[in-house]
Structures are given as C-alpha cells and as structure tokens.
Amino acid sequence: MKRSVWLILFGVLLSLSFSIRASAADLLAMSEAEKEFIRGIVRETLREFTATLTATAVKKEKEKEANTGAKDMLREIAQSNRGFMSRTRPEHFVHLAEGQHPRATVVTCSDSRVHTHALDATPDGDLFMVRNIGNQIATAEGSVEYGVHHLHTPLLLIVGHVACGAIKAASGDYGKESPTIKRELDTIQIPKGDAGLNSVKLNVNNQVRQAMGKFQQEMADGRLIVVGAVYDFSNEMKQGLGKLNIVNVNGETNGANIARLELMQGLDTPAAKPVLRYGPKRKLPPKPAAAEEH
Ligand SMILES: [Zn+2]
CATH class of the missing domain: 1.10.287 (Helix Hairpins)
Structure with missing residues (x-):
C-alpha cells in the first residue's frame, strides 16, 4: 500500500x-x-x-x-514475425545480409494508416524509410541525407496523406503541446485554420522545395528526382481509394504538366510481368564504403 x-x-x-x-x-x-x-x-x-x-x-x-x-x-507481433520467418525463403535474408541498395528514399508521415505495402509490394531492401509527424525533411534531415548521399537512391519520394493529424495540429493552436512536439510542428508551414487537403498538398510542396534546395547538385547531375505525393485513403481526390496521387515532380505542381512528363508515362499501366517477390531489383552501382544497412 x-x-x-x-x-x-x-x-x-x-x-x-x-x-x-x-x-x-x-x-x-x-x-x-x-x-x-x-x-x-x-x-x-x-x-x-x-x-x-x-x-x-x-x-x-x-x-x-x-x-x-x-x-x-x-x-500478435511475435506471431506475425513467426509467420514471416516460416514463409520467407532463406535466399531473401542472404540478399539482405549482403547490404542494402534501395531505389527510393521515402519520407512519410508516422500515421498508422500510411504503410509501405500501399507503395511497394516488395519494400525490403528497396525503400529507405524516413517517418515523422507531417512527413518532413526538417525534422529528419540527417536520415534523408543518408538516403540520398550515402545510399544514392535515384528517387526521393515525399508522401503526405489525407486527414493528417500533424497538419490539423499545425493549422491550429498547438501552444499546449510539449516543447518537443511543438518543435516538430513549428516546421510545418501552412495557414492557420485550414487542416484540409490544400494544407496537406502545400506541406508536401514545401518539403519538395526544401529537398530541391538541399540536393541541388544531385538534381542538376540527373542523379535524383524529387516527387511529392498524397496517399488518399478516403478518396478525397476522387482518384480511387488508396491512390498515391503524385502532386509534385521536381517542383512542378501543375497536374497537366506533370501528366506530360516522360517520368509519368505508363504509371497506370499494370506491370507486364509479375512483381519479383524477392531479390535485387536494380543493377547495383559501385557501392560506396559508407553505404551500410540502417
Ligand atoms: Zn499525418
């Protein structure tokens, strides 16, 4: 007692x-x-x-x-893990143990409704994931840099989402939050009073702009493309439930202009071959000494 x-x-x-x-x-x-x-x-x-x-x-x-x-x-996590272990071929782990060669650095919100399986059927070894509230560059700069500078991913994908709690908080008065949460909301630059899709898109565009400033050289050399997208699990954008809507490509935000980009051609066409379940997906570039698993 x-x-x-x-x-x-x-x-x-x-x-x-x-x-x-x-x-x-x-x-x-x-x-x-x-x-x-x-x-x-x-x-x-x-x-x-x-x-x-x-x-x-x-x-x-x-x-x-x-x-x-x-x-x-x-x-449940332990059971899921046991299931994963029993149904995954040993070669899969051999491949992972050799190192990582992801093709995309992905910055998403930490929101539990946003997950890799919505973006990539085989994310293992392929997506370098950076997650935080509001899918921000500023609050995870080192991690994003690691993906681009050390792992040399050719794509930096920033994924916002509908009904984002961080956007809602940042658009209102968050003065009563803890200093650490406040610090992570301060870097979301959106107007007060608008917690909707416009602010979600604006935040994604802000992140793309920051990334473009940060990785100017990689972009100028043609080694990096920065894409901003909104994952829509409530069909707010009328493009279908669960659609990853691309709203920004290298700073271009006009939908018609984006649609004309060579990069965008064939995106909605189903893959000709079944997706390879496991194994290397790209020809590996010479591996920099610093590229280690994370
Ligand atoms: Zn969110």
Whole structure:
C-alpha cells in the first residue's frame, strides 16, 4: 500500500482515538457544537481515506488494462514475425545480409494508416524509410541525407496523406503541446485554420522545395528526382481509394504538366510481368564504403 494511504489511515486512527478519549473524559463537558466538530473531522478523514482507496483501485485497473493491450499487441507481433520467418525463403535474408541498395528514399508521415505495402509490394531492401509527424525533411534531415548521399537512391519520394493529424495540429493552436512536439510542428508551414487537403498538398510542396534546395547538385547531375505525393485513403481526390496521387515532380505542381512528363508515362499501366517477390531489383552501382544497412 502506498505511503500516503498509510498516512491517511494513521490520521483516521488518531482521530478515532482522540474521539474515544474525548468521549471518556470530556464528553459530558463538551458542547454539542464541539462534539459535532470532532464528528466532522472523523467523517472527513474517512471520506478522504475511502476516496484514496478507490482512486488507487481505479489506477491499478487502468494500468492492468494498458498492460493487457501491450501484451496482446506484442503477442500478435511475435506471431506475425513467426509467420514471416516460416514463409520467407532463406535466399531473401542472404540478399539482405549482403547490404542494402534501395531505389527510393521515402519520407512519410508516422500515421498508422500510411504503410509501405500501399507503395511497394516488395519494400525490403528497396525503400529507405524516413517517418515523422507531417512527413518532413526538417525534422529528419540527417536520415534523408543518408538516403540520398550515402545510399544514392535515384528517387526521393515525399508522401503526405489525407486527414493528417500533424497538419490539423499545425493549422491550429498547438501552444499546449510539449516543447518537443511543438518543435516538430513549428516546421510545418501552412495557414492557420485550414487542416484540409490544400494544407496537406502545400506541406508536401514545401518539403519538395526544401529537398530541391538541399540536393541541388544531385538534381542538376540527373542523379535524383524529387516527387511529392498524397496517399488518399478516403478518396478525397476522387482518384480511387488508396491512390498515391503524385502532386509534385521536381517542383512542378501543375497536374497537366506533370501528366506530360516522360517520368509519368505508363504509371497506370499494370506491370507486364509479375512483381519479383524477392531479390535485387536494380543493377547495383559501385557501392560506396559508407553505404551500410540502417
Ligand atoms: Zn499525418
């Protein structure tokens, strides 16, 4: 039992003993008001004691519930992992153990509704993932740099999404958030009062612009293309549920102009061959010494 509970219990006993002694020696001499005063102290002490016991029981119950949630989730993760291990060919791991040669650095929001399987059927070894609230360059600059400078991914893909909580927060008053959360919202530059699709797109465009400033040389050399997209799981953009809508290519945001780009041709055509389940997907360039797994 907590120390505070024992202290209260001690207070109850002290009050009771005082009350009994008072009854024995002085009760007759006490006025009714004095007796009521003592009864009041005892009642209040007992009330506080009961309230403390109840609060402690409620807290323990909540802790138990939280632990059950974590335990259930961890069990599911372990089961999923066992399933993954048993159905994956050993060659897959041999390939991964050799190192990583991803073809895209992807910056997405941490939102649990946005995941790699929406973008790539075989993301292992192929997507260098950077995730944070609001799919930002500024709050994960080193990671993005690592993907572009050390892993030499030819594509930097920035993925925003509809109904983004970070956009909602950044468009409102987030003054009561913790300093660390505030710091990660400060770098989302959108107008106040607009938490919708326009702000989601604006944020993606801002990220593309920052990336273009940062990786000017790679882009000028033709070694990097920066693409901004919005993952739409509620069909707000009327392009179909779950569509990854490309809204920015190397700073171009006009839909008609984007559609004309050579890069965009054939994107909606189904792959001629089934997607290779595992294995290298590109001819590997000479591997820089610094390119290590992450
Ligand atoms: Zn989000």
